[in-house]
Amino acid sequence: MCKTTINLAKTNLRHLQVPYVLTGILAGIIAVQMLVFVILGQAGMDVNFQSLISVGNFLWLLPLLAAIFIPARNFRRVINLGGKRENFFWGSLMAYSVLAAIVSLANIVIFYAIDRPVIRAGHFHPFHPFEPGAFVMSEPGHIGGVANLVEVFGWAGNGMLLAFLQQFALLFLISAFVHTLTAIQVKWYGWVADVALIAIISVFTPIPVLRRALVWFFNLIIFHDVAVLQVAACIVLALGIYMINKPVLARRAI
Numbered sequence: 001m002c003k004t005t006i007n008l009a010k011t012n013l014r015h016l017q018v019p020y021v022l023t024g025i026l027a028g029i030i031a032v033q034m035l036v037f038v039i040l041g042q043a044g045m046d047v048n049f050q051s052l053i054s055v056g057n058f059l060w061l062l063p064l065l066a067a068i069f070i071p072a073r074n075f076r077r078v079i080n081l082g083g084k085r086e087n088f089f090w091g092s093l094m095a096y097s098v099l100a101a102i103v104s105l106a107n108i109v110i111f112y113a114i115d116r117p118v119i120r121a122g123h124f125h126p127f128h129p130f131e132p133g134a135f136v137m138s139e140p141g142h143i144g145g146v147a148n149l150v151e152v153f154g155w156a157g158n159g160m161l162l163a164f165l166q167q168f169a170l171l172f173l174i175s176a177f178v179h180t181l182t183a184i185q186v187k188w189y190g191w192v193a194d195v196a197l198i199a200i201i202s203v204f205t206p207i208p209v210l211r212r213a214l215v216w217f218f219n220l221i222i223f224h225d226v227a228v229l230q231v232a233a234c235i236v237l238a239l240g241i242y243m244i245n246k247p248v249l250a251r252r253a254i
Helices: 002-014 017-042 061-080 085-120 160-186 188-204 208-223 227-242 245-251
Strands: 051-053 145-147
Touching: 002 061, 002 085, 017 051, 017 061, 017 085, 061 085, 061 160, 085 145, 085 160, 085 245, 160 188, 160 208, 160 227, 160 245, 188 208, 208 227
Parallel strands: 051 145
Antiparallel strands: none
């Protein structure tokens, strides 16, 4: 069982060419953009007004796209090759765990090894997200910075290890949610779920009480002051959502 699950996880990870290519292209474009601005800064040009999105943020596309392609395309391939639904269920979950860990680790390395040194070099000034005048720099008249979600979400202040775990947990939750939402699209209740999500956003946002509930939820899974609670909430919620796939897989046609 365990060996088969690992093999199916490897199969899922191998057959993600489109997500790998798209993520690589977008991350490569941003990396070149940052390199150009660093070179211009070294040449004496004032690039402090530039606001750049960190390369690491674009790596988040990989688990997101994988959670779409695995249930939409890999399921049929795995079953046609003789794989069992139960093994596909656990193999997919393992694949998302691996992707979330790799992307989280890669972004942590990018944040500490590239983003922060670039800012310290004086080419871009750091900004303070979610505060009035968030993009106003330490020097009057300068705006800009390198925005990495590790810092934007406030995880950097908890240290490297907790920041890794917080990012991993959220990516794992996103993967489980997107996988489940994609898997149920083949049935009528998939469309019901889509309508329900739209309704929740539309109804909860304008009503103060419901809006506060929505804010509380996002604070729990992203911004919570207690990092351990945020990590635990994301993982428990991810596993709960992913379990919906068991009955879905049992009834899904090949």
